[in-house]
Amino acid sequence: MSPAQRTKRADAERSIAAILDAALAEFVVNPDVSMSDIARAAGVGRVTLYGHFPSREAVLEAVFTRTIEQAEQALAELDLDSLPADRAMAHLIRSSWRIIDQHRRLLVAVNRHLGPEVLRAHHEAPMRRVHGLIERGRDEGVFRTDLPVEWLVTVFHSLAHTAAIEADSGRLHPVFVADYLEITLVGLFKSPRGL
Amino acid sequence: MSPAQRTKRADAERSIAAILDAALAEFVVNPDVSMSDIARAAGVGRVTLYGHFPSREAVLEAVFTRTIEQAEQALAELDLDSLPADRAMAHLIRSSWRIIDQHRRLLVAVNRHLGPEVLRAHHEAPMRRVHGLIERGRDEGVFRTDLPVEWLVTVFHSLAHTAAIEADSGRLHPVFVADYLEITLVGLFKSPRGL
DNA sequence: CTTAACTCGAACATAATTGTATAGGATGCG
DNA sequence: CGCATCCTATACAATTATGTTCGAGTTAAG
Numbered sequence: 099m100s101p102a103q104r105t106k107r108a109d110a111e112r113s114i115a116a117i118l119d120a121a122l123a124e125f126v127v128n129p130d131v132s133m134s135d136i137a138r139a140a141g142v143g144r145v146t147l148y149g150h151f152p153s154r155e156a157v158l159e160a161v162f163t164r165t166i167e168q169a170e171q172a173l174a175e176l177d178l179d180s181l182p183a184d185r186a187m188a189h190l191i192r193s194s195w196r197i198i199d200q201h202r203r204l205l206v207a208v209n210r211h212l213g214p215e216v217l218r219a220h221h222e223a224p225m226r227r228v229h230g231l232i233e234r235g236r237d238e239g240v241f242r243t244d245l246p247v248e249w250l251v252t253v254f255h256s257l258a259h260t261a262a263i264e265a266d267s268g269r270l271h272p273v274f275v276a277d278y279l280e281i282t283l284v285g286l287f288k289s290p291r292g293l
Numbered sequence: 294m295s296p297a298q299r300t301k302r303a304d305a306e307r308s309i310a311a312i313l314d315a316a317l318a319e320f321v322v323n324p325d326v327s328m329s330d331i332a333r334a335a336g337v338g339r340v341t342l343y344g345h346f347p348s349r350e351a352v353l354e355a356v357f358t359r360t361i362e363q364a365e366q367a368l369a370e371l372d373l374d375s376l377p378a379d380r381a382m383a384h385l386i387r388s389s390w391r392i393i394d395q396h397r398r399l400l401v402a403v404n405r406h407l408g409p410e411v412l413r414a415h416h417e418a419p420m421r422r423v424h425g426l427i428e429r430g431r432d433e434g435v436f437r438t439d440l441p442v443e444w445l446v447t448v449f450h451s452l453a454h455t456a457a458i459e460a461d462s463g464r465l466h467p468v469f470v471a472d473y474l475e476i477t478l479v480g481l482f483k484s485p486r487g488l
Numbered sequence: 489c490t491t492a493a494c495t496c497g498a499a500c501a502t503a504a505t506t507g508t509a510t511a512g513g514a515t516g517c518g
Numbered sequence: 519c520g521c522a523t524c525c526t527a528t529a530c531a532a533t534t535a536t537g538t539t540c541g542a543g544t545t546a547a548g
Contacts, residue, residue, distance in 0.1 A: 106493090106494095107492090107493055107494065107545085107546055107547075108545095108546065108547090109493075109494055109495080109544090109545065109546060110493075110494065110495095110546095113494080113495080132534085132535060132536090133535080133536075133537090134535080142495080142496090143495060143496045143497070144496095144497090145495075145496070145497080145498095145538090145539090146494080146495055146496075148536095148537065148538080149494080149495085152537085153536090153537085154536090210405060214458070214462070215462075244476070245473055245476060245477065246465075246473070248464070248465065249459075249465065249470075249473045249477075252455060252459055252465075253452060253455070253477060256451055256452060256455035257448060257451060257452070260447060260448070260451040263409070264444075264447055267409070267410075269443070270441075270443065270444065270447075275444075278440055278441070278444045281439070281440060282440065282444075282448060282481065285481070286477065286480070286481055301523090301524095302515085302516055302517075302522090302523055302524065303515095303516065303517090304514095304515065304516060304523075304524055304525080305516095305523080305524060305525095308524080308525080327504080327505065327506090328505080328506075328507090329504095329505080329506095337525080337526090338525065338526045338527070339526095339527095340508090340509095340525080340526070340527080340528095341524080341525055341526070343506095343507070343508085344524080344525085347507090348506090348507090349506090
């Protein structure tokens with residue numbers, strides 16, 4: 099009675115990988131791609147696609163999950179612990195922004211088709227990282243304590259996403275935006291006039 | 294040859310008003326309502342609906358335009374000019390947040406169906422108000438000058454929207470959120486340690 | 489080699505809208 | 519009152535995507 103955990107055939111694994119790659123590319127271009135489009139882009143029959151994923155939502159979720167995992171892995175390599183909180187935060191901001199910037203349209207798609215709750219659920223891990231760093235900064239006395247950590251974490255993600263969108267639309271130059279984001283957030287987290 | 298500017302019959306005006314009211318309510322509940330749903334909610338035939346608005350996009354745009362106008366009117370009554378910039382900003386933040394908080398789902402619908410560009414276009418008027426106030430604060434020497442005004446305006450709207458969403462989801466208490474928002478934004482705009 | 493897993497295209501059955509057409513009835517307007 | 523405008527219900531045409539089924543061909547794995 100072992101579930102479907104039987105190792106899939108190399109054939110199938112390849113198809114699935116192709117589907118995820120293609121789906122990512124497609125979703126980034128158009129958040130509303132159809133299953134037909136995804137199948138075609140993956141070089142795979144529509145029936146095969148349905149064989150692996152019962153719905154477009156399932157595809158999107160799989161793509162998103164994989165992306166988050168990759169992002170988490172990238173952030174885990176950052177070694178923030180060896181830096182003071184404010185310096186570490188600056189690094190975390192830069193890295194986070196880079197990742198979000200690359201996947202902004204995917205975020206739109208997830209938000210559209212899976213809902214904000216799902217998006218938030220998947221963001222939990224990255225949020226924890228920010229959360230922990232802010233708390234460390236507080237303990238070290240360099241970060242403000244007059245606002246709840248949850249709010250500050252929310253602001254972090256909100257502005258990071260906003261920055262990505264601004265850069266995407268061409269209203270602000272990507273390089274500068276990264277600077278603005280860093281200045282804004284680090285300044286926001288730091289204790290204002292010795293609170 | 295005077296265009297369709299001929300005054301509509303009172304009959305038609307009433308229908309249109311009913312449609313806009315119903316559409317607002319429907320879009321707030323579900324950003325993806327169909328024309329049939331809107332017509333039914335407005336107590337009007339589907340054909341009639343099409344008679345006044347050629348597409349759902351047209352309905353949504355009309356609803357949004359009307360909402361923005363009402364918001365603009367409310368903000369215009371604020372008389373910010375008689376206050377110092379930082380105090381005026383606090384008022385503007387509170388009022389803006391209240392309005393956005395009431396219409397957050399409408400914003401989702403507009404973003405979904407009309408695209409971010411349209412949303413931004415309609416936001417131009419409110420943005421100008423923020424823009425002007427920030428510049429006045431700079432002139433008075435109470436607001437920072439190390440970040441571009443455009444970026445600060447963007448941050449204003451981004452956080453106001455985020456705050457509304459947080460309040461909506463129940464993660465943060467609406468009353469507190471208003472406080473957080475004000476503290477965050479006013480603190481952000483003010484000159485940090487005398488820049 | 490043999491089998492089970494995988495894949496394919498094409499067809500089918502839904503299902504939900506969209507937008508248009510028509511024809512008759514109600515109503516504001518002058 | 520009489521006409522133009524407006525409304526309604528029903529029906530229709532057309533589109534678009536979904537999810538499933540079938541039979542037959544390929545291919546990986548043991």
